[in-house]
Amino acid sequence: MKLAIIGAGNVGGALGANWAQKGHDVFFGVRDPKAEKTQALLRAIGGKARAGSAAEAAASADVIVLSTPWPATEAAIRSMGDNIKGKIILDAVNPLTRGPDGIALEIGHSISAGEKVQGWAAGASVFKTLNTTGFGNMANPVFNGVKSVMFVAGDDATNKPKVIDLIGELDNDSRQLLMAYLDRREPRWREHAQGDAGARQASSATRGKMTEEEAYQILGLQPGAGAQEIGRAHRSLMKKLHPDQGGSTYLAARVNEAKEVLLRTHRN
Numbered sequence: 680m681k682l683a684i685i686g687a688g689n690v691g692g693a694l695g696a697n698w699a700q701k702g703h704d705v706f707f708g709v710r711d712p713k714a715e716k717t718q719a720l721l722r723a724i725g726g727k728a729r730a731g732s733a734a735e736a737a738a739s740a741d742v743i744v745l746s747t748p749w750p751a752t753e754a755a756i757r758s759m760g761d762n763i764k765g766k767i768i769l770d771a772v773n774p775l776t777r778g779p780d781g782i783a784l785e786i787g788h789s790i791s792a793g794e795k796v797q798g799w800a801a802g803a804s805v806f807k808t809l810n811t812t813g814f815g816n817m818a819n820p821v822f823n824g825v826k827s828v829m830f831v832a833g834d835d836a837t838n839k840p841k842v843i844d845l846i847g848e849l850d851n852d853s854r855q856l857l858m859a860y861l862d863r864r865e866p867r868w869r870e871h872a873q874g875d876a877g878a879r880q881a882s883s884a885t886r887g888k889m890t891e892e893e894a895y896q897i898l899g900l901q902p903g904a905g906a907q908e909i910g911r912a913h914r915s916l917m918k919k920l921h922p923d924q925g926g927s928t929y930l931a932a933r934v935n936e937a938k939e940v941l942l943r944t945h946r947n
C-alpha cells in the first residue's frame with residue numbers, strides 16, 4: 680500500500696519503519712526533507728522509504744497518516760490541498776496542551792479532535808487510531824510477551840476493513856488471536872463490538888461458558904500460568920482495552936472473564 684506519513688518524529692518514524700519493513704511504500708511528508716534527522720531516519724529504515732513535502736507525499740498515497748503535533752495539524756492538512764480528496768486518513772494526533780496542572784486536553788469535552796480533523800479534511804475519510812498508546816508500543820506492540828490490541832474509530836464502513844488490516848499488521852498475532860477466539864465463541868461479535876449498546880446485549884448467557892483453554896488464549900498465557908502471571912497479563916491487556924483508554928466495553932469484559940475463569944481454577 681502507498682502510505683504518506685505526515686510528520687517524521689517519534690510516532691511517524693516508528694510507524695514508517697514498521698510498515699516499510701512490511702513492504703509498504705512509505706513516503707514521509709515533512710517540512711524539510713533534507714534535514715539530517717529526516718535523512719538519518721531514511722538511512723535507519725534502510726532506504727525503504729522516501730521524504731518530500733506533505734503535499735507530494737499525499738499526492739502519491741492511498742492512505743495518509745497524521746503524526747503532527749496538534750497545533751500544527753490544521754496547517755499540515757491544509758498544505759496537502761486537494762491531494763487528500765478520496766484518501767483514507769489515519770489520525771494519531773492527540774489534542775494536547777500545557778495547562779496549569781501539566782499536560783491537558785485542549786478539546787475533547789464537547790467535540791473530539793477526530794471530528795475537528797475530519798472538518799479540516801473534507802473529502803477524505805478520517806479514522807482515529809494509534810493515539811491511545813506510546814510510539815514505542817507502535818514500533819513493538821508487545822507487553823510481557825502479550826501483544827496489544829489497537830482500536831480504530833471511523834464512520835466509513837467501506838474502508839474500515841482496509842484500515843484494520845493495515846493497523847493489524849503492526850500487531851498481527853494478537854489481532855488474529857483475539858479475532859479467532861471471538862469468531863469461535865460468538866460469530867456475531869463484530870456487530871456487538873460496534874458499540875457499547877451491543878456490548879451490553881452480548882451477555883454471557885448468549886456466549887456460553889468460557890473454557891480454561893480459551894481464557895489462557897485470551898490472556899496470551901501458557902496453560903498452568905500462576906496467579907501472578909494471570910494478574911500481570913490481565914493488567915497489561917486492560918490498559919489497552921479499558922474503555923477509558925479508547926477500548927470497547929465488550930472486549931474488556933472478555934478479558935475480565937478470562938481472568939476470573941483462571942483465578943477460579945487456581946482457588947479450587
Ligand SMILES: NC(=O)c1ccc[n+]([C@@H]2O[C@H](COP(=O)([O-])OP(=O)(O)OC[C@H]3O[C@@H](n4cnc5c(N)ncnc54)[C@H](OP(=O)(O)O)[C@@H]3O)[C@@H](O)[C@H]2O)c1
Nearest residue numbers: 686687688689690746747748749751755772773810813814
Ligand atoms: N509520542 C507518542 O508516544 C504519541 C503517542 C500517541 C499519539 N501521539 C501524537 O502523535 C503526534 C506526534 O507526536 P510525536 O511524539 O511523534 O511528535 P514529534 O516527535 O515532535 O514529531 C512531530 C513531527 O511533526 C512534524 N511537523 C510539525 N509541524 C509540521 C507541519 N506543519 N507539517 C508537517 N510536519 C510537521 C515535525 O517536524 P519538524 O521536525 O520539522 O518540526 C516532526 O517530525 C502528536 O499529535 C501526539 O499527540 C504521540
